[in-house]
Amino acid sequence: MRIKSLFFFSLGATFLGLGAVGVFLPLLPTTPLVIASFFCFAKSSKRAERWISNNRYFGSYIENYKTKEGVPLDVKLKSIVFLWACLTVSIIVFNQYYLLILLIIIGVVVTAHILLLKSKI
Numbered sequence: 001m002r003i004k005s006l007f008f009f010s011l012g013a014t015f016l017g018l019g020a021v022g023v024f025l026p027l028l029p030t031t032p033l034v035i036a037s038f039f040c041f042a043k044s045s046k047r048a049e050r051w052i053s054n055n056r057y058f059g060s061y062i063e064n065y066k067t068k069e070g071v072p073l074d075v076k077l078k079s080i081v082f083l084w085a086c087l088t089v090s091i092i093v094f095n096q097y098y099l100l101i102l103l104i105i106i107g108v109v110v111t112a113h114i115l116l117l118k119s120k121i
Contacts, residue, residue, distance in 0.1 A: 005044045012040030012048065016058070024086065034061040071120030078112050083107060 015037035022028030034052075038061075041048035053062050064071055087107045091100050 007044075008040045009044035009048055012037040012044060012052075015040060016052070019058070031065075032062055034058050035065050038062050038065075064120065068118075070120035071114075072120045076114050076117065076119065082113055083110055083114075 015033045018028055019030045019033030019037060022030035022033060035060075038052050041052050054061055060075070082106070084107060087103045091103055
């Protein structure tokens with residue numbers, strides 16, 4: 001039983017780490033990774049489940065998923081602004097034509113995804 005808990009805790013920590021990186025790297029989907037980490041933590045220990053549910057950075061992802069209320073409009077706006085700020089910096093720093101096209105396509109698709117998420121009013 002201990003090995004199962006350790007496995008799920010490690011998997012949850014990995015998913016959460018990738019989700020945290022996804023906050024800064026638009027290619028990694030933050031929300032699904034945070035939710036996956038929640039399920040893994042829930043299978044590993046109640047303490048880990050409580051920790052991620054009450055975490056000031058990731059707790060809102062879990063709460064919005066559990067209640068199915070949607071994403072607050074201010075979170076959507078901040079996400080889109082942050083996404084385009086990071087993409088703009090990447091475009092300026094790397095200054096490659098093909099990267100410009102790729103990042104713009106990614107930005108448009110991710111922006112559309114964010115806008116299509118149910119809004120919490």
